[in-house]
Amino acid sequence: MAVVELNNVAKRYPGSGSKGAAANAVDDFNLTTRDGEFIVLVGPSGCGKSTTMRMIAGLEANTGGEIRINGRDVSQVAARDRDIAMVFQSYALYPHMTVFDNMAFALKLKKYPGEDIQKRVKEAAEVLGITALLDRKPRALSGGQRQRVALGRAIVRSPQVFLMDEPLSNLDAMLRVDMRAEIIKLHRKLKVTTFYVTHDQTEAMTMGERIVVMKDGRIQQIDTPNTLYHCPANLFVAGFIGTPSMNFLKMTLGQHGMMLTGPTARLLASPERQDLSSHRGQTLWAGIRPEHLRPTDADDCAALLTGEVDVVEPLGAVTMVQMTVDGHRITAQLDGDTRVSIGDTLTLTCDSDQLHLFDTETELALPRTHAMSTTTV
Numbered sequence: 157m158a159v160v161e162l163n164n165v166a167k168r169y170p171g172s173g174s175k176g177a178a179a180n181a182v183d184d185f186n187l188t189t190r191d192g193e194f195i196v197l198v199g200p201s202g203c204g205k206s207t208t209m210r211m212i213a214g215l216e217a218n219t220g221g222e223i224r225i226n227g228r229d230v231s232q233v234a235a236r237d238r239d240i241a242m243v244f245q246s247y248a249l250y251p252h253m254t255v256f257d258n259m260a261f262a263l264k265l266k267k268y269p270g271e272d273i274q275k276r277v278k279e280a281a282e283v284l285g286i287t288a289l290l291d292r293k294p295r296a297l298s299g300g301q302r303q304r305v306a307l308g309r310a311i312v313r314s315p316q317v318f319l320m321d322e323p324l325s326n327l328d329a330m331l332r333v334d335m336r337a338e339i340i341k342l343h344r345k346l347k348v349t350t351f352y353v354t355h356d357q358t359e360a361m362t363m364g365e366r367i368v369v370m371k372d373g374r375i376q377q378i379d380t381p382n383t384l385y386h387c388p389a390n391l392f393v394a395g396f397i398g399t400p401s402m403n404f405l406k407m408t409l410g411q412h413g414m415m416l417t418g419p420t421a422r423l424l425a426s427p428e429r430q431d432l433s434s435h436r437g438q439t440l441w442a443g444i445r446p447e448h449l450r451p452t453d454a455d456d457c458a459a460l461l462t463g464e465v466d467v468v469e470p471l472g473a474v475t476m477v478q479m480t481v482d483g484h485r486i487t488a489q490l491d492g493d494t495r496v497s498i499g500d501t502l503t504l505t506c507d508s509d510q511l512h513l514f515d516t517e518t519e520l521a522l523p524r525t526h527a528m529s530t531t532t533v
Contacts, residue, residue, distance in 0.1 A: 158226045158316035158349045160189045160212065166220030167207050167373075181207045183373045185221070192347040194340075196364030198354055199396070204373040205353045206321055212351060213319050214238050225316060241310035242319040245326060247302045249294040249309075255281075256290040259308045273312075280311040283345065284338075300331045307342065318350040324359070336363055357397055361385070369393050391519035394443050394512055400476065402443045405461075405484045406516065411437045414508070415458070418482040424458040426508035430522040441519070443512035446476070449488040451496075452505040459511075461486060462503045465496055477502065 165185040182204040189195055197205040210216040212223060214235030222231050230238050249258050256277055263273045281287040284304045294302055303323060310318060320339075324332045340363055343350055354360055360367050361381045369376045369384065369392075377389040388394035394402045407416040407423060414432060416423040423442055425432055452460070463479035463486065470492065477488045477496055488504055496502055513522045 157192050157347060158189075159191050160187075160317060160349055160351075161224040161227075162187045162208075162212070162221065163224070164221035165208070165211060165218050165223060167204070167211060167216060168219045180373050182211070182218075185375060187368060187375075187378060189349055192349055194343050194350045194352065194363065194365045196352045196354060196360040196367045197370060198357055198360035198364075198367055199370035199376075201355060202372075203370040205355075205368075205370050207373075208370075209242075209319050209321050209351055209353050212317070213240055213242050215242075239316045240319060241313045241315040241317075242321065243306050243310050243323045245322040247294075247306045247326075249302060249305060251294050254291055254293055255286065255297070255305050255308075258294070258305055259312050262309065262313055276312040276314075277308070280308040283311065283342065284308050299327050300335060303327065303335060304338075307339070311342075311346065315348065318348050320350065320352045322353055322355070324354075325356075332359075339363065358399055361397070369396060371396075387521070387524070388443075388512065389521055391441055391443075391514045394514070394521070398445055400446045400487050400489065402445050402512070403449075403484070403486045405442045405444075405482060405486075406439060407442045408439050409435055409437065409513075416440065416442050416511075416513075421461050421482050422459065423461075423506070423511055424508040425511055425513060428525060429509050429511070430513050431525050432513075432522070435513075435515075435522060439516050440522070441514040441516055443514065444506050444510065446487045446489040448506045448510040449486075449490075449504045450506070451490065451494065452503055454505075457505045459505045459508065460503055461505070462501065465498055465500045465502050468496060468498055 162185050165182060167182040169179045169181060185208055197208060199205050207216060211218045214233065218231055222229050259277045259280060260273045263276060281290055284307060286304050286308060289301060324335050327335060336359060352363060364381060366378060366380055367384055368378050371392050377384060377393045384393060384397045388397060405418060405421060407418045409416050409432060414425040414427060416425055461481045463481040465477055465479050467478035469476040473492045475490045475492055475494045477490055479486050479502055
């Protein structure tokens with residue numbers, strides 16, 4: 157087990173930016189893990205998450221800052237000497253070797269005694285439920301079984317840190333759900349500090365103890381899944397975290413009250429949630445999650461969004477409805493028995509404490525009126 161520190165870590169590629177300038181793949185990355193913590197790096201393609209992972213592994217050299225494992229600066233240490241095990245997206249199994257030999261390969265290279273190799277491989281196989289597969293070759297395995305073998309190959313090394321780079325992206329949707337649960341259970345059992353890279357925010361929310369949200373090489377927010385969902389630091393995090401994505405409307409906050417208005421829409425802000433004192437009369441981004449909208453017939457309701465229904469998606473337990481309000485596309489997640497058709501005029505409302513407000517210039521969330529533990533950049 158280990159504590160991993162990344163202090164002002166950067167990766168610059170010379171001459172790959174506009175007009176031949178250096179391009180920052182990762183810029184000023186700061187994070188200190190707890191011992192045995194499961195950290196997820198998440199963000200869109202090209203945000204720098206895999207580059208960060210490769211720098212921790214030693215497969216890429218950091219061009220700024222330092223990387224420490226248990227207090228030791230490993231920035232100039234070769235990958236093989238960092239005591240790290242990595243699980244790749246492609247599994248990277250040797251097709252001519254059996255499952256046992258694939259899992260034992262790294263131990264044989266390090267000249268481990270035969271008895272120790274047998275013991276480690278069998279223990280890892282039991283943990284992963286693949287004991288019956290040890291004599292098979294990869295071509296005789298399913299995708300999920302191959303992924304377990306790749307995990308087993310990492311486990312037998314008993315590393316200080318696990319690095320997992322989108323290990324489930326090659327699996328079908330149902331198997332991904334199963335393997336997510338397996339990896340979580342495995343982490344609880346082994347208690348090894350783990351970095352997990354994914355572009356799938358649902359995967360991040362269900363697996364991470366803390367999540368690092370990245371964009372354009374920079375950290376946007378580091379927090380628990382619950383805090384990211386309820387208290388996003390900025391417009392990007394708010395739109396990236398949550399399925400379906402948060403709705404956004406550009407609205408004006410009244411001079412003397414808490415009412416936000418658009419050409420037809422109106423919403424009620426909560427001074428108990430966000431500090432409105434210095435933003436009265438200003439245009440703001442108002443964010444509402446689809447699951448917090450509900451139909452209403454009350455014209456005197458404080459919050460009203462009215463529009464013509466464009467799309468209806470009945471999904472059983474819920475019905476997804478899309479409509480346009482003041483030029484903004486709005487998605488609502490309603491009860492499964494909601495009766496609504498394309499072309500209907502639908503009026504929605506939401507509670508004021510479910511409203512998120514963001515500055516239109518900085519795109520930062522308005523300051524909160526009560527303390528909330530967040531780490532933002």
